Amino acid sequence: MNKKIKILLLSDGTGKTGKNLLHSIIPQYQDLDYELEVRNNIRTIEELDRILLEASIHHDIIPFTFVDLKLRKHVVDNSQSLNVVDLLGPLIQQFSTVLKQEPNYIPGLLNNRLDDAYFKKIEAIEFTLRNDENISAQDFGEADIILLGISGTSKTPLSLFLSTEGYKVINITINDNLDLKELFGGIDQKKILCLTIDAPKLAEIRKNRMKAKEVYSQNYSDLSFVQSQLDASDKLFKSNPLWPVFNVTEKSLDHIVIEMSNVLNQRKLTKTKQDSRFS
Numbered sequence: 001m002n003k004k005i006k007i008l009l010l011s012d013g014t015g016k017t018g019k020n021l022l023h024s025i026i027p028q029y030q031d032l033d034y035e036l037e038v039r040n041n042i043r044t045i046e047e048l049d050r051i052l053l054e055a056s057i058h059h060d061i062i063p064f065t066f067v068d069l070k071l072r073k074h075v076v077d078n079s080q081s082l083n084v085v086d087l088l089g090p091l092i093q094q095f096s097t098v099l100k101q102e103p104n105y106i107p108g109l110l111n112n113r114l115d116d117a118y119f120k121k122i123e124a125i126e127f128t129l130r131n132d133e134n135i136s137a138q139d140f141g142e143a144d145i146i147l148l149g150i151s152g153t154s155k156t157p158l159s160l161f162l163s164t165e166g167y168k169v170i171n172i173t174i175n176d177n178l179d180l181k182e183l184f185g186g187i188d189q190k191k192i193l194c195l196t197i198d199a200p201k202l203a204e205i206r207k208n209r210m211k212a213k214e215v216y217s218q219n220y221s222d223l224s225f226v227q228s229q230l231d232a233s234d235k236l237f238k239s240n241p242l243w244p245v246f247n248v249t250e251k252s253l254d255h256i257v258i259e260m261s262n263v264l265n266q267r268k269l270t271k272t273k274q275d276s277r278f279s
Helices: 016-028 045-058 069-077 089-099 109-130 155-164 199-211 223-238 253-277
Strands: 005-011 034-039 062-065 084-086 145-149 169-173 192-196 245-247
Touching: 005 016, 005 045, 016 034, 016 062, 045 069, 062 069, 069 084, 109 155, 109 169, 145 155, 155 169, 155 253, 192 223, 199 223, 245 253
Parallel strands: 005 034, 005 062, 062 084, 145 169, 145 192, 192 245
Antiparallel strands: none
8 A cells, every 4th residue: 555544533532542553553554654643632622523524634543532523523423534443432331231230421531530640640759859868958848758778779770760659759868967857857867767787788888889980989889988987877876766768789679668558558548547536
């Protein structure tokens, strides 16, 4: 087939669902030369009629994903000369038959939810990148999590992983010049999650960093120095019972994040129960 096929997708939502379906269907037709145009957020019969008139002149196939019943019926009743394809209608009808329940017929529900979640996730990622080992006390209040640990305890990759789950994360490297008592004086201590690791594993990680020509002190990977830093950080963590400690040795990021999420969710549940007692 040499002719370019012009496809006009119509939707009363964003059109994303229809585009995804078409991008799954079209590759089934080898070497199909096509052009896809999308008209979305169609809400009135008048607007639909104008688009259908244009489509009758310029387009070969008109798939549509109307959730609104009157728009869907109007296309079917007034498109005898058009190659229209209802992408959603038969699927919705089949679900209604099986579930014995009528749908809401509200356009864009899925995409609105996805968009909200998407933008919240992007905001969390941007916040986390801005606060990657860059102490900004004014962001403490907005943070969901503050990760605390010595160098090499996977703070950065964990922060980024957590941010993709929607958490706003600040990560801070413990060092001798940092006054944590002053730094954390006015914040919710339950935001702080601590990281530790077995000394031999941390020494190995640090040796690999030094091989990669990253700039560190000469004793950075020395086992006795590593152990002394871990002992100091463990002592610090034990001084505050509100700071849970997670050992990251030989654990995948998703495993550690699950452990952290369990602690955070349990704290939310406890707070909800406490609040209900006094409401």
